[in-house]
Amino acid sequence: MSMTLTEKIIARHAGLDMVKPGQIVSAKVDLCMANDATMRLNIDIFDNKVKATKVFDKDRVILIMDHQVPADSPQTAEVHQLSRKFAERLGLTHFYETEGICHQVMMEKHVEPGMLVVGADSHTNSYGVIGAVSCGMGSTDVVAVMVRGETWLQVPHSVKVELTGTLPAGVYSKDIILNLIKQTSISGLTYKAVEFTGPGLDGIAVPQRFTLCNMTTETGAKSSMIAPDAATYAYIRAIRGSAPEPDPTLFSDPDAVYEQTYHIDLASLSPQVARPHSVDNVVDIGETAGVAIDQAFLGACTNGRIEDLREAAGILAGHKVAPGVRFMVTPASRSVYLQGMREGLLETFMSAGAIVNHPGCSACWGACQGVLSAGQTMISSGNRNFKGRAGSAESNIYLSSPATVAASAIAGKITDPREYL
Numbered sequence: 001m002s003m004t005l006t007e008k009i010i011a012r013h014a015g016l017d018m019v020k021p022g023q024i025v026s027a028k029v030d031l032c033m034a035n036d037a038t039m040r041l042n043i044d045i046f047d048n049k050v051k052a053t054k055v056f057d058k059d060r061v062i063l064i065m066d067h068q069v070p071a072d073s074p075q076t077a078e079v080h081q082l083s084r085k086f087a088e089r090l091g092l093t094h095f096y097e098t099e100g101i102c103h104q105v106m107m108e109k110h111v112e113p114g115m116l117v118v119g120a121d122s123h124t125n126s127y128g129v130i131g132a133v134s135c136g137m138g139s140t141d142v143v144a145v146m147v148r149g150e151t152w153l154q155v156p157h158s159v160k161v162e163l164t165g166t167l168p169a170g171v172y173s174k175d176i177i178l179n180l181i182k183q184t185s186i187s188g189l190t191y192k193a194v195e196f197t198g199p200g201l202d203g204i205a206v207p208q209r210f211t212l213c214n215m216t217t218e219t220g221a222k223s224s225m226i227a228p229d230a231a232t233y234a235y236i237r238a239i240r241g242s243a244p245e246p247d248p249t250l251f252s253d254p255d256a257v258y259e260q261t262y263h264i265d266l267a268s269l270s271p272q273v274a275r276p277h278s279v280d281n282v283v284d285i286g287e288t289a290g291v292a293i294d295q296a297f298l299g300a301c302t303n304g305r306i307e308d309l310r311e312a313a314g315i316l317a318g319h320k321v322a323p324g325v326r327f328m329v330t331p332a333s334r335s336v337y338l339q340g341m342r343e344g345l346l347e348t349f350m351s352a353g354a355i356v357n358h359p360g361c362s363a364c365w366g367a368c369q370g371v372l373s374a375g376q377t378m379i380s381s382g383n384r385n386f387k388g389r390a391g392s393a394e395s396n397i398y399l400s401s402p403a404t405v406a407a408s409a410i411a412g413k414i415t416d417p418r419e420y421l
């Protein structure tokens with residue numbers, strides 16, 4: 001019986017030869033991640049509801065403080081303190097306080113192809129980028145995994161996204177995923193496993209593929225998948241110094257069943273923008289260019305990697321941020337920050353009038369670093385533009401590629417990055 005890679009990985013973790021979509025299985029989990037946004041709740045469930053005293057594996061339960069770092073209120077500081085004590089009490093090997101956004105840190109340091117990973121965050125499904133099945137879960141389920149090292153899950157139906165052709169100059173993987181979300185709507189792929197395939201993937205580097213997998217959450221998907229190729233292992237080796245042996249069994253069978261297939265010709269795409277207040281409110285940039293902005297944000301797990309900083313700095317070089325615009329750059333991790341420093345990118349941003357922040361979630365969700373007031377407009381490289389997400393319910397968020405964010409910061413209004421190439 002043929003299976004998709006997602007089904008193969010779930011079957012392996014459930015101790016079964018095969019699984020079918022719709023089947024409910026109990027599966028062993030390789031890694032369990034949680035962050036400061038829900039740690040107060042997780043600790044309460046762990047201590048007071050489950051009354052647990054130990055985790056299933058001290059190396060595999062990973063806590064990452066990222067959503068409100070450095071602490072922006074006494075309450076947040078208390079959550080960080082509670083989390084630190086929790087990690088100490090349980091002897092956790094991996095507790096990160098200043099390393100950056102949880103998903104970036106997980107990819108840089110922990111996730112491997114073929115793993116099954118769960119996390120207390122909706123963008124946990126990003127790790128499909130290196131061939132892992134991963135998904136976000138609520139606190140009760142995540143605490144159950146922390147304690148037992150396994151979870152129940154229903155095998156999702158798979159959907160294929162076939163990419164062909166090459167991206168034109170000024171168009172990036174963010175534009176591909178925004179275009180897909182325009183086609184699917186924000187709930188169109190609810191509980192599906194979304195697999196990206198096709199020759200178009202060859203021209204997209206692993207960090208940019210991350211953006212595709214990260215935003216499958218915005219279609220309602222359960223998980224994302226890109227079968228690991230030579231680029232995947234080379235990328236892991238480049239960021240960690242070593243990589244696991246390539247596993248030749250990690251591919252989808254040629255006759256595996258997909259419920260639906262989307263085709264995207266990369267050459268046909270232009271820069272895309274999601275307008276307020278829904279991620280599927282996507283238009284070609286020409287339809288929204290000229291909207292005045294108060295803030296530009298480059299960062300988030302979606303687009304805070306070194307390649308994104310290079311893309312934006314390339315546009316910004318030789319220009320200044322428009323008067324009255326706050327341009328905030330938040331590298332996704334400490335290692336991205338350091339690399340940006342070595343390459344002189346942070347200097348490019350600072351001299352142009354931007355601000356470079358401590359790594360973390362930052363303005364992506366408006367909990368700290370650059371909150372919007374009523375009537376203000378931000379263009380962001382993040383993944384969500386819900387009403388009120390980054391501050392006042394009367395503010396507006398537009399989503400785009402890092403290049404479009406940088407071009408807009410220079411012009412003070414939403415601007416096609418191809419004008420600055």
Ligand SMILES: CC(C)[C@H](C(=O)O)[C@@H](O)C(=O)O
Nearest residue numbers: 037038067120121122123365
């Ligand atoms: C606060 C947190 C749990 C949330 C999520 O689950 O995704 C956040 O990361 C987000 O992007 O909205």
Ligand code: SF4
Nearest residue numbers: 101300301361364365
């Ligand atoms: S950067 Fe944004 S989307 Fe990513 S985990 Fe943080 S808040 Fe969520």
